[in-house]
Amino acid sequence: MKGNNSKSTATLLIHCPDQKGIVAKVTEFIDNNNGNIIELDEHVDREEDVFFMRVNWELQNFLIPAEKIGEFFDTQIAAKYGMIWNIYFSEKKPRMAIFVSKMSHCLYDLLSRVQSGEWDVEVPLIISNHEDLRPVARGFGIPFQVFPINAENKREQEMKEIELLKNHNVSFIILARYMQVISEEFINHFPNQIINIHHSFLPAFPGAKPYHSAYKRGVKIIGATSHYVTADLDEGPIIVQDVVNISHKDSVEDLIRKGRDLEKIVLSSAVYQHIQRRTLVYNNRTIVFS
Amino acid sequence: MKGNNSKSTATLLIHCPDQKGIVAKVTEFIDNNNGNIIELDEHVDREEDVFFMRVNWELQNFLIPAEKIGEFFDTQIAAKYGMIWNIYFSEKKPRMAIFVSKMSHCLYDLLSRVQSGEWDVEVPLIISNHEDLRPVARGFGIPFQVFPINAENKREQEMKEIELLKNHNVSFIILARYMQVISEEFINHFPNQIINIHHSFLPAFPGAKPYHSAYKRGVKIIGATSHYVTADLDEGPIIVQDVVNISHKDSVEDLIRKGRDLEKIVLSSAVYQHIQRRTLVYNNRTIVFS
Amino acid sequence: MKGNNSKSTATLLIHCPDQKGIVAKVTEFIDNNNGNIIELDEHVDREEDVFFMRVNWELQNFLIPAEKIGEFFDTQIAAKYGMIWNIYFSEKKPRMAIFVSKMSHCLYDLLSRVQSGEWDVEVPLIISNHEDLRPVARGFGIPFQVFPINAENKREQEMKEIELLKNHNVSFIILARYMQVISEEFINHFPNQIINIHHSFLPAFPGAKPYHSAYKRGVKIIGATSHYVTADLDEGPIIVQDVVNISHKDSVEDLIRKGRDLEKIVLSSAVYQHIQRRTLVYNNRTIVFS
């Protein structure tokens, strides 16, 4: 079972230079300490000779207490193999902030998943550069903070946002059609923790007005792309993409309409993978253990 | 342009035995009366020799007043060709009732489209056989009426529902994962005006628990089907279907999770086609002029 | 019925500035002369105010003899509306030349459709810049001509190719993974009659080695694009596109392997639309009446 699992589990994400025996060593570590492995997936990038692994196991009866697992693993295994690793516990819910501007479709989709219990995540706040979507936030009972941004106040406003996010222990951020470029300084506070949805099949049509460009180019398929945000606009590691067929009958307005459905589903799929700790970024590419 | 059009328009949906010259006659009727055709689509079913047509034109400067168009068209054209036809005006919003039970994903998706103005439709009420989703309805400010149904009270409750629907001038009904079979008597009050979402790729896995059946059969793709409701359960004319890939890794819970996204998008796509007056039912099949 | 039709038919493709009454006039012309319309599709590009139409009718009992239809139509209808039009007859098979280099998958796919009678088309010759695929051509019994091309002899070789194509009455050309840029002069001999397959989801990854670029960018979907060839490389009007999901597990070799299937199906789909006279090019976009 991949989806929801009511048992208390730990998830370990690892990457390191490829070497013999890694899988054996890691599974031995879990087995020897009485962990029951639920899921294990590994991948070797043959071009870069890098080893990637995700393993998820039940904590019940595990000999090492949760707060010590990292230390033990690092000492006994990770250090030896030069591993970069993270451990996550099912009992600690991720805390997600949502950034929006004026379009509501992604916001509705995210909030309805949270409110209905589809996702095991907390949303302490929504941040916007406009007032427009306050009523949506209110309908779902989530605090809504507005930070209007212009060329002059951008850095100052971003600093306030970061402070607010840190105060709320936000662990990751969703840009749900947030129409404002985030500064590199901001991004550096949340490396690989900011997920954007771009309304095109990247790398086609980066930047502004992709549906207009798609219409003009006469493509027969449009797409949407969710990716981690990096300092290079629309160039970050891709998590999920999807597409929909269009035809000569479709106007720009039709593309925008069809695109809305794509955007919200693609963004939410990426958020799901992120929440489930199924994503690993390496060399501007995303491993998605799905 | 197919999408939103701010001008006042009329849409005519026609079918009749195929004969020579129908397109010419209908377009002549519109042209001669100063109508500017925006969209025209026709289809001939060669097996049944039936002609289908949808035409949409601007009413500005149209010589015949809106309320007389039907009469004129019937007298001058429809009678001669044995046409079955309907005319719709963009200025008269369809009124949609939503039936739900306990699952919220389709309801959220429908209501967010209405509330955000994505659809030009009115939702005077939500009907359920359970209390569970009242908070969702309240969040969107829509009246929510509960009619608990059991074997004994079914007919009586349905009669009350019909009365309520008629009182609210409801023109069509969405079954948004409503887990209760509608009686033939009820259906006859709303012929081809009740849209259901079934959580399988019909005709595969009709009836209850299709995701469990799909898992058991080991299919590699699951689907969802929206259709008009007829007296034969899950046998009505199909409006929209879509699918998603699955693998051996997916548990029944994963199928249910992936299926939710399909269901809401497929149902909403069908509702959109219906609202846009792009659907025509003939012989248990649906013409969708998209 | 869209597919194969054994009756003798004519197909008219039209475009002109949008005006009232065009559909009525054209259908009247066919009706009055005893033509039975099988398919009619029209489209108005609202941004450009251009009208497009495809109509296909049975010639049996048509009052105007086939060779005179063009003249009559032009005189009575087309001239008045400023129409650009073409007429095609089902009885005259299109003659297709195939250009290849070293990869065989598209060639096999095209030839097997021709040999099995799936397409009603003649292939008088295959042209290549390499010897490699001669055995494939021989297996299917089609003449194979090699024109090695380098920077010095390019113009001269192209002139010979054009002469050969004209001598064989070739009406259109398929570039089936032909790895050589065609000159503008060559293209001008076959405007909108040269179909290429590009192994990416254009406009993403134009030019050389798109699978390597796709791998490097870490996209989650790859595509293929068939388009009419214009003087701007990989910029011509798109006929068909399709995509396939990939994952982090896929190496460049896997993308190439998965891409082969896409390429051949997408190219053959475009050829089918072209042969069926379902395509109209306007403003670097393709109307596909499918």
Add this chain to the structure above:
Amino acid sequence: MKGNNSKSTATLLIHCPDQKGIVAKVTEFIDNNNGNIIELDEHVDREEDVFFMRVNWELQNFLIPAEKIGEFFDTQIAAKYGMIWNIYFSEKKPRMAIFVSKMSHCLYDLLSRVQSGEWDVEVPLIISNHEDLRPVARGFGIPFQVFPINAENKREQEMKEIELLKNHNVSFIILARYMQVISEEFINHFPNQIINIHHSFLPAFPGAKPYHSAYKRGVKIIGATSHYVTADLDEGPIIVQDVVNISHKDSVEDLIRKGRDLEKIVLSSAVYQHIQRRTLVYNNRTIVFS
């Protein structure tokens, strides 16, 4: 890298009751004997508590000689865990027989992949119940044997076929639109080694004329399904499925035409997974380690 790998490798496919430590034990076995693991994938079916694993490693410098690996693995690992396993070597090409009737599209697709070197497989013979496709086989230089089958001679003819297949050391069989039911006795000679393509999205439309049934039902998507053949017609474990959108415009002939492309791609995808030793059957479901 998943695709072609020029190095000599072994592939082990395993299933057994789920127990702790299996992955560790198997990888240890390979590591300790100097094997370099290229790919490892495992899956636990939580409903059945069954463990599945595929592991592929380089044989160069492996301490155990190829012909002894099975014995050593069985003695040291498999027996202890109650494993059912198979080992395959990249140096031993699978030998595939193709069964056909009158339709050629799948046959062309299979043979062109073999002839072009896309697949590392041998095709010693093609068997048919009709003469029609002999020229196709001849074009590709493959022996073609006809066994006309009727109610009376069926058993006798099948026995001859089996003998012929065994004489040619055929390891698996492709039914490439072979329109004749295979007997249970025949199937038992090749358990999970006969791959069929059914021209519908199973379990929808099993049996004869699925495109006609799909048309009649008015579905909006059609599919194709490749599966291992079992004694229950069209009920065997599914390997690959795919679908394509259709509309009300599509006649039965259009469905057949669109279906052909689906059928050949789906069948060839299944054959590829089989050749690559990526498939494991359990409980009428197929694990595909892709």
